[in-house]
Amino acid sequence: MAAVEEPQVLPDTTHDKKTKSRDELEPGYLVICWNDPVNLMKFVTHVFQTVFGWDKQRAEKHMVEVHEQGKSVLTRESLERAEHYVHQLQGYSLHATMEPDK
C-alpha cells in the first residue's frame, strides 16, 4: 500500500467577513388577499385550503383577517412562486396581489 503524502498546499482558511443572506440575493414577495363584498367566507376558506394546502383552522384565520382587516398577507415567496399563487387565487376570482417584501 502506498504511503499517503501530506499535501504541500494547505486549504485557504480565510473567512469572508461579509456574506449575503438569501433574502439579499433574492428579495421575497408577499402574496396578499384583499377583502371584497362578493366572495363568500366559506368559499375563501375553501380556496386557501386548496391553494396552499392549509388545514381549516389556518385557512379560516386568514379568511377572518381578510374580512376584518381588509387584507391578509398569505405567504412570502420568491417572485415565481408568488406569481403562481397570485394567478391561482385570481383564477378563483379572489382579489390577490403581490408586492416586494421591504
Added chain:
Amino acid sequence: MKLVRRTDEARVFLLKASELQMLVLVLSQFPLRDQDQQISRFGNDEDLKGAQQLLNEAMADRRKDARRELEAWLKSAGRFTHTAAGEELMVRHGETDWLLQILNNVRVGAWQRLGEPEDLPGAFRSATPESIRYLTVMEMAGGLQSILCFDEQNE
C-alpha cells in the same frame, strides 16, 4: 338541496324541483365573469399590455372549454337520478372544487354586471327590474356554494 349520502367516490344531494331549476338556471349563466387574471409583473410598458392581452385570450379559450366541460358534466351518466323524494345530484369528490369555481364565476360575474356594489343589502333594497335578475342569480349561486362548502368543511 341537502346531502343525502356520501360514498368514497362522491356525495349525493337531494334537490327539490325548484332547486333543480335554480341549479340549471345558475349554471346556464356560466361563464359570466370575463376576466379572471391580471399580469402581476411589475412595470408599465407595452410588453405588459401585450402579455395581458395574451393572457386574456388564453383565459377566454379556457372559459369556452370549461363551458363545454360543464355541459358534458350535466349530461354525464348517473349525474341526476329521479327518485320519489326528488332529483338526486351526484358530485364526485374531485369535482367539488371545479363546481365551486363555476358557481363563483357566475356569482362574481353577476356582481360585476351590477356595477360591483360594495353594499349588497343596499343593492337589494334599490333593485330594479333590470338588476333583480343578476341579484337573484348571484344569491342563488352563493346559496349553492354555501351548501357545497359547508358539507366539505364539515367532513
